[in-house]
Amino acid sequence: MNTRFNNPRLPRVPLPGWADNFNRAAGDAIGVTSAEKRPWKVAGTIGNPIWSITSTGGVALTAATSGLNVAVADGLATNGTLTVTAKALGTSRRGGLAFRYRDIDNHYAIYQAANTSTLNLHKRINGNTATVLATSTYTPSDGDVYQVVLNNDTITVKVNGTTIITATDNAFTGETWHGLYGSSQALSMVWDDASFVAAA
Numbered sequence: 001m002n003t004r005f006n007n008p009r010l011p012r013v014p015l016p017g018w019a020d021n022f023n024r025a026a027g028d029a030i031g032v033t034s035a036e037k038r039p040w041k042v043a044g045t046i047g048n049p050i051w052s053i054t055s056t057g058g059v060a061l062t063a064a065t066s067g068l069n070v071a072v073a074d075g076l077a078t079n080g081t082l083t084v085t086a087k088a089l090g091t092s093r094r095g096g097l098a099f100r101y102r103d104i105d106n107h108y109a110i111y112q113a114a115n116t117s118t119l120n121l122h123k124r125i126n127g128n129t130a131t132v133l134a135t136s137t138y139t140p141s142d143g144d145v146y147q148v149v150l151n152n153d154t155i156t157v158k159v160n161g162t163t164i165i166t167a168t169d170n171a172f173t174g175e176t177w178h179g180l181y182g183s184s185q186a187l188s189m190v191w192d193d194a195s196f197v198a199a200a
Contacts, residue, residue, distance in 0.1 A: 016077040016198035022191075026055040030071050041177065043104045044069040045127075051180070058087040058192035061095070061182040068129070070098040070107070072179035077198035082148045082178045084195075089140055090188025098181035099148050100172035108133075108172060109181040110148065110157055110165070112140055121157060121165050123172075136164040148178075151199065 020033040030040045030051040042051055045067035052062045061069055075082075082099050089112070096111030096119075105127040111120055117139050123131040138159060149156040153173060157165035178196045182189060 014076060017075055017080065017196050018073050019195040020059075020073070021193055022053055022057060022059045024053045026053055028053045030059055033073055038073045040071045040073050040179065041101075042069075042071050045104055049182075054190050056087070056190065058085075058190040059180070059194075060190045061180075061187055064182070064184040064187070066184045068104065068109075068124070069182050069184070070101060070104065070109075070179060072098055072101045072177040073196070075176050075178050075196035075198060077196075078174050078176055079150050079152065079199040080178075081197045081199075082150070082195075083193075083197070084146050084180065084191050085193045086140065086142065086144045086146060086189065087192040088142050088188070088190040089144075090190070095180070095182035095189035095191070097146055097148055097179070099150065099178040100175040101177040101179070102172055102175050106172065107175070108155065108169075110146070111181055111183070119157070119159075119164065121155065121167055123169060125171060133167040133169055134165045138164055 018033045018038045019035040032039050049069035050063035051071040054060050098107050098109045101107040107124055117137050119136045120132055121134045145160055147158040153168050153170040155167045
């Protein structure tokens with residue numbers, strides 16, 4: 001006998017992962033993801049930064065005093081693939097992706113070093129950003145698609161499908177918040193089509 005059980009009174013169990021196309025009105029705060037309506041958590045090392053929708057679509061860090069800034073959403077999974085498109089790199093760059101975020105002082109991030117072709121994978125632990133796990137040299141362009149693949153202790157960074165960094169570290173294995181990263185110099189960078197797909 002085939003039986004289907006459906007009780008609308010039971011709470012809906014959220015599925016891991018999220019996606020955001022940032023198709024919202026220009027000037028709106030980053031708010032919640034477009035698909036699952038997960039709230040974006042915004043934090044900075046000095047004050048509260050502002051991430052908002054741009055007039056050309058996508059999202060940007062539009063106000064920050066100084067220091068490091070993130071916008072992350074709960075993917076409900078520590079393993080998976082974080083994907084974001086760099087719609088516009090701007091002039092100073094210094095932006096990237098934050099992942100396995102515990103708090104503003106403890107997380108991983110990849111970021112484009114200011115006005116260079118160096119991409120850094122770093123670990124911020126107890127407020128110390130000195131730990132650079134790996135670096136790679138490549139020439140960034142508007143429209144590049146960045147991916148971070150998280151598989152237990154292995155972190156793989158890809159740009160446009162090509163692996164450019166592989167590192168091993170377990171400091172934040174278990175953390176489930178992933179998203180965007182930028183210093184106060186990254187105000188001209190615009191990100192679009194962000195998603196986190198949990199590993200099967």
